[in-house]
Amino acid sequence: MLLTQNSKLKTENSLGLYVHTIGCQMNEYDSLRVLRLLAARGYVPVDDIAQADVVFLNTCSVRGKAEQKVHSFLGRLRSLKESKPHLKIIAGGCVAQQLGQKLLDKFDHLDMVIGTRAVNSIGQLLQRVQESGGRLACVADEENGGHQTDGLQIFPEGSVTAPVTIMQGCNNYCAYCIVPYVRGRERSRPSGEILEEIRLLEASGVREVLLLGQNVNSYGKGTGEAVTFVDLLRRIGTETGIARIRFTTSHPKDLTDELMDCFAEMNSLCKHLHLPVQAGSDRILARMNRGYTVSAYIEKIRRLRRICPEIALTSDVIVGFPGETEEDFQMTMKLLGEVQFDNLFSFCYSDRPNTRAAKFSDKVDRQTSARRLNELQGFQADITMGKYIAEAGSIREVLVEGPSRAANGQMSGRTSQNRIVNFDAPSSSKGKILSIKIAFAHTHSLMGEVHEINYELQMNKLPSI
Ligand code: SAH
Ligand code: SF4
Ligand code: F3S
Numbered sequence: 008m009l010l011t012q013n014s015k016l017k018t019e020n021s022l023g024l025y026v027h028t029i030g031c032q033m034n035e036y037d038s039l040r041v042l043r044l045l046a047a048r049g050y051v052p053v054d055d056i057a058q059a060d061v062v063f064l065n066t067c068s069v070r071g072k073a074e075q076k077v078h079s080f081l082g083r084l085r086s087l088k089e090s091k092p093h094l095k096i097i098a099g100g101c102v103a104q105q106l107g108q109k110l111l112d113k114f115d116h117l118d119m120v121i122g123t124r125a126v127n128s129i130g131q132l133l134q135r136v137q138e139s140g141g142r143l144a145c146v147a148d149e150e151n152g153g154h155q156t157d158g159l160q161i162f163p164e165g166s167v168t169a170p171v172t173i174m175q176g177c178n179n180y181c182a183y184c185i186v187p188y189v190r191g192r193e194r195s196r197p198s199g200e201i202l203e204e205i206r207l208l209e210a211s212g213v214r215e216v217l218l219l220g221q222n223v224n225s226y227g228k229g230t231g232e233a234v235t236f237v238d239l240l241r242r243i244g245t246e247t248g249i250a251r252i253r254f255t256t257s258h259p260k261d262l263t264d265e266l267m268d269c270f271a272e273m274n275s276l277c278k279h280l281h282l283p284v285q286a287g288s289d290r291i292l293a294r295m296n297r298g299y300t301v302s303a304y305i306e307k308i309r310r311l312r313r314i315c316p317e318i319a320l321t322s323d324v325i326v327g328f329p330g331e332t333e334e335d336f337q338m339t340m341k342l343l344g345e346v347q348f349d350n351l352f353s354f355c356y357s358d359r360p361n362t363r364a365a366k367f368s369d370k371v372d373r374q375t376s377a378r379r380l381n382e383l384q385g386f387q388a389d390i391t392m393g394k395y396i397a398e399a400g401s402i403r404e405v406l407v408e409g410p411s412r413a414a415n416g417q418m419s420g421r422t423s424q425n426r427i428v429n430f431d432a433p434s435s436s437k438g439k440i441l442s443i444k445i446a447f448a449h450t451h452s453l454m455g456e457v458h459e460i461n462y463e464l465q466m467n468k469l470p471s472i
Pocket of ligand 3: 068
């Protein structure tokens, strides 16, 4: 989105920057950081890779498939580099952090590898590469504990929603997960800095922030402040004028009653929680080092729904974790049937370097994992569709984010529950919260119509719809 807006600014003489992001919202946030840092050096984002003078590929290594995507993207860039020798190709993100020099050695058309902990230095490093014509890999762990404490993220005009990283890294060491190895130990940003960033975003027109961290519930440790995640949320609610707050990701073991209560008590907190469960068998959860049982998880879901009935719940599940029997798998299916998630992200387990699970000997074969995933996804697809269909007839508050992707003149936004809705409205409604009556459901979006022009719109005297 930001790229499209800015690409109009590219002129014959300016330098084009093409950014491709794989992976989670942490990486999207870092890509925005790269855009900002390189914009200060005259680089203009472009949508068309052919116009690029620099390509920045932000990589993910969380699952084998994500890493394969990195290798195939880099492979495809070889011919571009041959036809355009001055092009500089940079790989950043978690694969870069993990492989460093090895990635540079593997792809001889790659000019620079920059780890997640060094991304702040991208400007200087790129200049060094430009001037010397050489190649370099940098994965240095900066003294300040990472790159997220360097001040404020300022967004270009026009963004209605924005991510705000509140913490980096993770200390949980789930047995399957590479994140603690590539993102390092948990580090929280000072609360004052986060609040100031949100106020600046608000002043530039942002209405909704997404607070990011691998385990936001443990926010605050090590900041030297007596501040918890709940304190932070409540302060954002009272000390800024931001209309909507979301956060991700929550770890079930750290989801406290106080945090759940925020969903019932804070108007600005969106009614959606992503709470990865990973498996429905206590034995597998223990092997995964998740620190909760199925019944403890379900009890938390029950409490959430009791205090906030309109909350939407989504989750992550891994099938084929080492040692997962058919019986364990059926327990996961049973859990899905019982909880009825609004949406689910599900994956086949894949070995990741350095993780404890990679050393487990009782691996599930690929075919069995694939069959289980297929079965599980079919089962969940019906639940997800049922949830979408049930939205028909309801009236939802929708934050208008911009034109619909279908480019059919409609506008698009999301409900508090994080469902996409498309509807007819003037483009001037962007950034407003409208009451939308949901007419019907597609597979992953809803169609609606403006139910009533809300107070906010009337106050701004927008043209009638
Ligand atoms: N911090 C978040 C998400 C981490 S990665 C959390 O704690 O849940 C996102 C998802 O990728 C995980 O929830 C998990 O379902 C999946 N995942 C992580 N490592 C994996 C692996 N080795 N194989 C398959 N799926 C994996
Ligand atoms: Fe990975 Fe577990 Fe940390 Fe999530 S909580 S990032 S799954 S180690
Ligand atoms: Fe991937 Fe790194 Fe995020 S491994 S999921 S991009 S933290």
